[in-house]
Each structure stands twice: as C-alpha cells, then as structure tokens.
Amino acid sequence: MQVIRSPRVYDVCIVGSGAGGGTVAKVLTEAGANVVMLEGGPMWDSAKDSAMFAWNYESPTRGYGGDKKPFGAFDGCIGGWEIEGEPYTVGRGAWRWFRGRMLGGRTHHWGRISLRFGPDDFRRKSLDGLGDDWPITYDDMKPYYDKLDSFVGIFGENHAARTGLHNEPDGIFLPPPRPRAHELLIKRACDQLRIPIVASRLSILTRAHNGRAACHYCGQCGRGCATHSNFSSVSVMLPPALKTGQLTIVPNAMAREVTTGDDGLATGVAYVDTQKLTDHHVRARVVVVAASCGESARLLLNSKSPRHPNGLANSSGVVGKYLTDSTGLSVGGHVPALAGLPRYNADGTGGAHLYLPWWGDNKALGFPRGYHVELGGGYGMPGYGFLSGIHNFPGSRGGGYGAELKDEYRRYYGSFVNFAGRGEQVARADNYVEIDPNVVDKYGIPVLRFHHTWSDHERLQAKHMQETFRSIIEAMGGTPTSPMPTAAEDYGLAVGGLIIHEAGAVRMGHDATTSALNRYCQAHDAKNLFVADGAPFVSQADKNLTWTIMALAWRTAEYIADERRKGNL
Amino acid sequence: MAKLTRRTMLQAVGATAAAAFTWTAEEATAAATQAQQARAQAAATGKPYARKFFTAHEYATVTVLSNLIIPKDARSGSASDAGVPEFIDFIVSDQPARQTAARGGLRWLDAECTARFDRRFTDCTDVQRRQVLDDIAWPRRARPELSQGVAFFTAMRDLVATGFWSSRVGVADIGYQGNRPVAEWTGAPADVLSRLGVAYES
Ligand SMILES: Cc1cc2nc3c(=O)[nH]c(=O)nc-3n(C[C@H](O)[C@H](O)[C@H](O)COP(=O)(O)OP(=O)(O)OC[C@H]3O[C@@H](n4cnc5c(N)ncnc54)[C@H](O)[C@@H]3O)c2cc1C
C-alpha cells in the first residue's frame, strides 16, 4: 500500500470535528498551535446547507427520512444508525450506534440540552459505593463550564436556587424563553405532585451573543441553524479557530491508526481519503483523539505496535470497557384540556422550554441513580406519521372515515404531551467494546463489537420513570397512550445506544492499571496522546453529557497549551 | 425589535451575505426567509405527477377511498385536492415493505365488493362503498372474518391523514402557524392561557 506522507509536522493533530474536536481546535489555535483536523465526513456549512424553513410537503416523503435520515428528511446530519460500508457488530446483549459523519459531527442536529454535571456526579462511588469516582471534581471543572457558558451562549436559570437541589449547579445564562401553553399545564401538574420543574438550559441564543444573531424561534434546531443562533461546532467553535489562520481542516479523512515511534510516543495519524481511497499519513507532535466515544476507543485499539501490543494507551487493558449510555424511555398522554384550543405559533426554540431535574432521594428508592425528564407536546409542523393510529387514541370514536373523522384530527392536534426520561447507568467493566476479529469496514479498518446489557439498577429506575410520567399525565386530567410495560419488558427501557450518550470507553483515573488517561485526559502510556470526547468519562450523570464533553475538552486543550509552553510536549 | 418587512429583509441579505458571523437578527431572518422563497419558487415550476407504483385502476381506487376518508368540507378541500393519491403512490413506491399490503388490500376491497355487489369498488354506488367501509373502518367492532380488510383500511386511514394534513392545504386547515421567523417570542396568547387556567410568572 502506498502511503502519501505529508512533509509538514503540525503541532497538533485532532481526529474528529464534533463537540470535543471543535472545542480543542478553538482553544489550541488561539493559544498559537498549528493544528490539523482530520474529519471522516464531508464539509458542512450551517449557513448554506441547513434546510431552515423547509415545509414537510416540500419533501415527497413529507419529512420521513428513512435509514439515511433517521431524524427526518431535513435533519442536519449525515450519518445514522447504519452507515453503508461501515458496519459494527454486537456480541452479548444489544446495542445501537448512531454516528455522524460530517464536519461538526453530531452537533448540528443534537438537542442542545446543555447541562453541567453536579458535584455529586464526579464522586458517585464515594456516595453509594458503585462504579468509580472521577480523578477530578466539580471545582476542577467549574471554570471551564463558566468559559463555555460565556463563550457559546446558553439560556437557562439557576436550578439549585429554584429547587434547592444541590447537585444542579448554577451557570451563566441568557434569559430563558417563556414556556409554551402545554408546558405551563405540565408545570401545574408537577407543582401539585411536588416534582421540581424549571427553565431548560439550551445552547440557543435568546439574545445576540458574541457576534451571532439571536434565535428567531423557528423551532427546527435539528436541521442546523442557518443564522448560527444555536450551538454547533461549525457555527461556534471552528470560526474563531479558522480566523487564527492556524487550523487546517482535512475533510473525508478517516483515521485508521495513531502511529507511534520507538519511544512509544505518538508521531501522527494514518488516514484514508474516503473519496479517492488513497492512504495518507500526517505528522504531529501531539495527537488529540476526539472521534466520539466509540470511534476513539476503536482507533486506539486499532493502533497496535510492539510498544503498545494491546493498542495504544491500553497497557491496563481498560480501553473499551465501562461503556455506558443514558437510560431512556418515553410515555405519551392525551390531555383533553389541550384539545380544540385556539391555535398559536408554539414553535419557540428547538426543544422544550421547561425541564425536570432529578429530584428523588436514591437512598430511599430501590435504585441508585437518577434521571431527568425532557418534555414534548404542542403544535408541531404536520408531517409523516401525523396523528397516526387515531382509532386507538383515548376518547376517540375508534376509527371511521369522512367529515367526522376530519374533525377528530382537528380536535386531537396539539392535545398530546410526552415525557422522555434520561437516566444514569452504573458503569460496569462487562459492558464493553472490542475489535471484531473477523470484520473490517470498506476501508479495511477493523470494526467494533459491542457488548451491553442493563442491570436492575437501570430497570428499577425505568419503572420509576413509567410510574412518575403516568402520574403526571393523570394529574393533568389526561390518559397515557401506552399500557404500563412489564418487568419482562424491562419497563420499556430503550436498547443501549439509542439515547446517543455513549461514554466511558477510554476512562480517566489516577491509577494507570485501572484507567487509560490521567486527570488531564492524557494517556498514561504516551504523554503526547489525549482523548477529548465522551470516552474519558468515569461515569454518566442524570444529565446529558455534551456540555461536560466540551468543558473537559476545553480543560484538556488548556493543559496541552500549558505543557507546550513549558516545553513538556 | 424593529418590525421585519420583506423589503428590509431582502436588502439586509444583499448587504451582509459575506459577513455571516456578524449578522443582526433582522439580517439573519432575512437570509432564511429568502431561502424559503427560493425553494417555494423551485417547487412551483415542477412537472405534474407521474404515477410510480399503482396501476390506473388501483390509483383510481386509492383516489375514491382517500376522498371518502377525508372529504371536502366547509373549511378545506378533499384528500385528492391536497394531493393525497400522489403522496400514497410515491410512498408505497418508496417503501417496498408496504407494497404487497397496499396492492393486496386494494384487491381484497374489490373482491369484497364483487362478492357483495358483483362490481369493483370504483364501480359501486356511494351507498354500497359505505356499506363495505362501515364494516372495516371500526377495528373494535368489526367482524373477525373481515380482519384483513380492517388492517388494510387502518393503514390507509393513517396514510391519507399523513398525506392530507402535511400538505399545504392540510397545514392551513389544521392551523399550524409556525415555520417562520418570529422577532420576539412572547409565548402563548392570553386567550389560550385563560382557557387552560394558567398564567405566566410576572
Ligand atoms: C438526535 C441527537 C440528539 C442529541 N441531543 C443531545 C442533547 O440534547 N444534549 C446532549 O448533551 N447531547 C445530545 N446528543 C449527543 C451529542 O450529539 C454527542 O454527545 C456529541 O455530539 C458528542 O461529541 P463528540 O465530539 O464526541 O462526537 P461527534 O459530535 O459525533 O463528532 C465526532 C466526529 O468525528 C468524526 N470521526 C469519527 N471517527 C473518525 C475517524 N476514524 N477519523 C476521522 N474522523 C472521525 C465523525 O465523522 C464526527 O464528525 C444528541 C445526539 C443526537 C444524535
């Protein structure tokens, strides 16, 4: 195989341009480093490529995206659950893997729920004996969460002050948008049940911020925002990096291996040009792997050499282990009070304007970790699947056709609410990825094999979600649209991976025999190798993880800049 | 915030297209609105629909059936006014997993009509058509021996609803008011809040 070698030696090579990679690129280029970024997917520009303001009837499928666009025909993501020519396999249990393949990774169409982990979330083992503590604390992370809030722009409010929940730290917020009507009705029910409900924290600009325009409330953040009013790596992190003149982006460059020298240190990255199918090598003094949790683990495991026979950063054998996802399930309900109301434009920002942080006391419950709740409802743009299954709706006539049916659709529109629970899974060594011994992708790169199961910790949490959501719907005078699942059905718990919060497969820790990375996400085995995505996480939290991916990446990048200044890298 | 007019929006786009990262809110919404107009224009110049999956007879059956499911009324047109038969033909051609059930279901309907009235569904009178539909449109009270017809009709009802309500006609009828730039988000209007008995915190 002929390898095209770049003569230039960059200060830093970053693999991946998503939440983690974008953040590292901004911080390091601004610190003066010369950075090359390898991105496996094509370029994507929110201003030009977003389908903002498209109508579902402009698509022949009315917005249905099929396998290629699992989140809808206009979704701002190239990639999906299955990518042609890039398989993965599953051993024990079940797993679904969502991959973005484009500049910016999955940050164009993510939900933008932007939460800090709280003080407890970094030291769960000390609190309940399960899993492990992080090698860092909330105090180590706080300055970086602050920088992120200030630079990116995020709306929200002080959840701790509102609710008295000490594990919901304050942040730096733009004003939150008013709730929609159905959200106020949910709030009334939650107030009655003494379940805290607060303003969401979304990385969407309710005011112009750092040269970016304020949101104009089209409600379609998942398509990518043409006006850069929400967070994506491409809208927010890459522009300042490019402005320094220090960033070279190589699109369609799928990393195959991190190369190392005789001293065991990283020397650069070997990659495939996915368009020309040519092989390349780029040299760098520091390598930052930020290809997403699963891809980063895969890349390290595939980077074998005499000095690193188990793969790079893996003398402990821990790479691939402790894979987690958030738990997840949804319960919908029909609320007669919402039926037949005067219509209004309920789009607002992409995502719910209210949010339920975890309020329970796990010591008094039968499961160790909590969950938060994401809300749905309102008058969405009609599209594929609109009010499907009307014959089974609570209170419906049970089917039929004609003028009365037509009226029935009008009455049901906007009368449904939805509650999605997202909880913490306890990390376990026996939930892991490894390299499949028999399967390679179309570039010849060996693929991942996943092993993942839930335990009763998660199942009992799911039961609590089900019961809680049903009680909220009933307090609203509504009826759940699905029956309560049984224990044999795991209480409706989604298959691992489906919530798309993978973390933990290259975990950090103080002890080089039980972790791959130190407290700066620097490999114990190779000091010029870093990981900057969800892979270093020691545990999940009852909060979405991306804000922590970015704060941690920011911290890692500052450490790299510091060490370079000191001549240590 | 300044009121947005179409003219000021378009002016704004012309003035600042190059400086994408320093747009004001007005300029930003202008750019997006212009994109929408460009797409609408492109769509308007499209060719008439050419059938992809159904035979002429099947397509005629789908059309009659769709209009029985969603007829014209005082507020909006019928399923076929909203392009539902085109949508169903396209989606069945696009989703092979639906094809046997769709084609077979239409055959089932013709067989049932032939058994009862000695003619196909499209050749039946309105009264005859409704007699058959009344037997398959109500899953919970349908006779068990008609279960295949019930399954077919249930799938058709869902497809017709998607096709109708997601169309331009349906979106206007159902009263969806979004997908447009809003200069300032003020939440739900007072009449909605008072009907629900809720209010904003001051
Ligand atoms: C629909 C959806 C909703 C979500 N909502 C939320 C939410 O509300 N809140 C939240 O916190 N999180 C949310 N997430 C999760 C969030 O998107 C991810 O946590 C985040 O994007 C992870 O960032 P990352 O940098 O690790 O990976 P990514 O953003 O996936 O970026 C990784 C990049 O690396 C590239 N890459 C991969 N392998 C290689 C290789 N070998 N060589 C070169 N490049 C490579 C990929 O092409 C990709 O561009 C959501 C995700 C989805 C899909």
Ligand code: SF4
């Ligand atoms: S809701 Fe706001 S941030 Fe989201 S895509 Fe629309 S304008 Fe952009």
